[in-house]
Amino acid sequence: xxxxxxxxxxxxxxxxxxxxxxxxxxxxxxxxxxxxxxxxxxxxxxxxxxxxxxxxxxxxxxxxxxxxxxxxxxxxxxxxxxxxxxxxxxxxxxxxxxxxxxxxxxxxxxxxx
Amino acid sequence: xxxxxxxxxxxxxxxxxxxxxxxxxxxxxxxxxxxxxxxxxxxxxxxxxxxxxxxxxxxxxxxxxxxxxxxxxxxxxxxxxxxxxxxxxxxxxxxxxxxxxxxxxxxxxxxxxxxxxxx
Numbered sequence: 083x084x085x086x087x088x089x090x091x092x093x094x095x096x097x098x099x100x101x102x103x104x105x106x107x108x109x110x111x112x113x114x115x116x117x118x119x120x121x122x123x124x125x126x127x128x129x130x131x132x133x134x135x136x137x138x139x140x141x142x143x144x145x146x147x148x149x150x151x152x153x154x155x156x157x158x159x160x161x162x163x164x165x166x167x168x169x170x171x172x173x174x175x176x177x178x179x180x181x182x183x184x185x186x187x188x189x190x191x192x193x194x195x
Numbered sequence: 196x197x198x199x200x201x202x203x204x205x206x207x208x209x210x211x212x213x214x215x216x217x218x219x220x221x222x223x224x225x226x227x228x229x230x231x232x233x234x235x236x237x238x239x240x241x242x243x244x245x246x247x248x249x250x251x252x253x254x255x256x257x258x259x260x261x262x263x264x265x266x267x268x269x270x271x272x273x274x275x276x277x278x279x280x281x282x283x284x285x286x287x288x289x290x291x292x293x294x295x296x297x298x299x300x301x302x303x304x305x306x307x308x309x310x311x312x313x314x
Contacts, residue, residue: 120299122301132304137299189241
């Protein structure tokens with residue numbers, strides 16, 4: 083199984099400041115034939131299911147604000163929120179869909195400082 | 196627009212069977228491009244993928260090793276839905292269960308069902 087490890091576990095950032103969440107996979111999720119990273123980022127608010135923000139490591143889902151961006155390749159990935167808004171308080175997860183069993187990171191709880 | 200509506204009991208006794216259904220609107224369980232999944236979430240296990248069903252000229256199922264001996268995911272084409280059955284449950288199966296559509300990543304999710312295993 084591919085193990086996904088996020089850092090940090092929790093993060094407090096001031097409104098308007100940048101938030102950065104890291105995700106590391108135990109093996110590469112880059113498909114050489116398509117040159118795509120099979121990595122997604124989700125946002126989960128209390129009482130709601132996860133919502134996809136980013137897929138293919140860096141493609142923003144329709145309707146997601148452009149302050150959210152994803153980067154990285156192979157085994158190391160980053161989710162960046164360029165200017166934190168109050169509504170961004172949530173838990174964020176990375177997930178690999180390179181191979182089953184699909185696996186998620188343990189989550190990063192993002193709060194306002 | 197795609198919607199997934201979950202139904203099923205929120206309380207199951209130990210050793211009994213957990214059964215949930217996910218009704219699909221705006222898409223087809225028989226789609227040749229989409230895949231239909233069950234995922235659960237608990238404080239101890241986090242988000243855990245359980246398995247999936249999909250149609251590619253014939254039906255396929257795939258299950259997580261952790262539940263493989265106890266799980267069945269079935270499509271119901273007449274009702275455009277799919278179901279989860281987990282037999283011989285224990286308190287460790289207590290979790291919020293989600294159905295989700297996979298188009299590589301999970302782009303649509305059901306609302307979630309908290310299932311508690313307790314006598």
